[in-house]
């Protein structure tokens with residue numbers, strides 16, 4: 001990012017060396033220490049991290065409410081590394097130039113090339129394009145240097161920008177909406193269900209499905225999970241053809257039998273495995289008992305799910321977590337490397 005040097009707010013913060021020892025100690029003691037540190041709130045939080053409301057004045061009055069909200073530009077049009085890299089790139093002036101750069105800068109096929117060409121507000125952009133120097137955007141969010149954060153690890157796992165940045169698509173000027181404290185990170189890592197959404201809705205900040213939509217999405221995701229299982233379901237050398245996919249059966253195999261889906265090692269024991277699966281997928285452990293033969297067909301699952309009327313974000317999040325194996329780490333080395 002081009003803006004680091006002059007705006008880093010935390011240059012004055014020196015990480016005391018004793019903390020390194022604590023981190024090493026923490027690594028050695030693993031979860032025990034983690035639980036203690038986090039529940040007791042043992043560590044003071046640096047005030048500049050809890051900078052909720054921090055809203056520096058930018059060199060160009062760029063409005064997300066206009067560009068991401070009204071014009072509906074996808075976040076990834078500008079922050080195009082957000083799915084691939086740790087950092088979400090701030091766009092170079094050339095990206096703005098696609099619409100504000102004038103004829104010389106128009107990419108073949110671009111239609112919006114000459115929006116507000118004479119605008120005073122855009123003078124720094126024109127200068128940047130002419131002199132080939134970046135616009136001096138100021139950082140809004142910034143973690144201390146000893147914290148490792150990674151955008152792609154979140155946005156490719158169904159965590160939306162809105163969980164951490166708020167409704168950017170409604171902001172005239174970007175400000176920090178959340179605390180970004182260690183406790184805040186860990187609260188979600190411990191209990192992420194409600195923060196997980198279908199992967200294609202991650203940049204749709206206003207996503208707010210009602211119960212019916214949630215149910216539809218839930219069923220679709222469940223079908224996808226069964227689809228993924230299809231090759232393993234044809235275990236009996238009698239593959240079920242796709243027209244009869246509702247007859248496909250989902251087998252609960254204990255580990256070691258080469259059935260990678262739904263057989264994470266912590267579900268090793270078949271009984272626990274079933275209970276966990278039923279809880280995660282169906283929200284009802286009783287179902288597992290009724291299926292003591294270790295299998296549930298899609299038909300049975302759908303019949304059961306049809307009787308369930310209240311679909312919540314949490315239900316969907318649990319399903320997505322189970323079917324995509326999403327389990328955020330809480331060990332110190334996840335964020336302090």
Ligand code: HEC
Nearest residue numbers: 026033034043044045046049147181182185330331332335
């Ligand atoms: C999910 C990410 C995450 C995990 C896991 C995590 N931390 Fe942190 N930690 C942070 C963040 C973010 C900060 C900076 C914000 C703050 O000061 O609260 C931080 C700050 C700290 C600080 C400095 C506190 C200060 O005064 O600024 C220490 C020390 C620390 N962590 C130790 C640990 C130890 C020990 C563990 C394991 C038990 C751990 N962390 C696990 C994210 C994490």
Ligand code: HEC
Nearest residue numbers: 067068073074075078137138139140141161165168169174
């Ligand atoms: C047309 C390009 C464009 C689009 C589209 C866009 N952004 Fe931005 N974004 C920028 C620019 C330029 C900045 C730096 C200036 C500022 O902070 O307003 C920025 C800054 C940010 C920041 C603050 C970065 C920091 O310094 O901490 C966040 C967070 C952010 N954008 C999120 C989003 C999200 C979420 C979306 C989609 C809803 C989005 N952006 C869409 C151009 C864009």
Ligand code: HEC
Nearest residue numbers: 060061062091095096098099100112115116119120121122
């Ligand atoms: C896809 C086209 C598109 C891109 C890319 C784009 N803009 Fe815009 N921008 C517009 C449109 C359209 C308007 C005018 C909306 C209106 O006036 O109703 C606008 C308006 C503006 C304005 C207000 C100008 C004024 O005088 O009122 C500013 C400032 C601005 N954009 C900055 C930027 C910056 C900075 C970037 C790059 C980070 C950028 N825009 C990228 C389409 C774009």
Ligand code: HEC
Nearest residue numbers: 075079082087088089141142143149154155159160161164
């Ligand atoms: C799990 C929380 C989380 C999610 C989800 C998230 N961000 Fe961020 N974002 C952060 C944190 C924390 C920082 C500060 C990173 C740092 O200082 O290293 C940040 C920084 C940024 C920045 C400044 C550049 C950078 O990488 O430091 C931009 C731009 C940004 N985010 C855009 C987005 C967009 C767009 C999305 C959704 C596609 C998104 N973020 C999703 C937490 C998140």
Ligand code: HEC
Nearest residue numbers: 148149153157163185188192195325326327328329334335
């Ligand atoms: C709203 C929920 C949420 C918040 C807030 C959040 N995370 Fe995460 N984090 C996740 C999820 C979900 C994953 C993906 C876990 C997986 O792939 O199994 C993840 C993954 C990660 C990873 C990749 C390593 C891993 O666990 O697999 C890092 C590093 C990380 N988070 C750091 C942070 C830091 C640092 C913060 C705070 C600044 C933070 N996270 C805040 C939900 C969150």
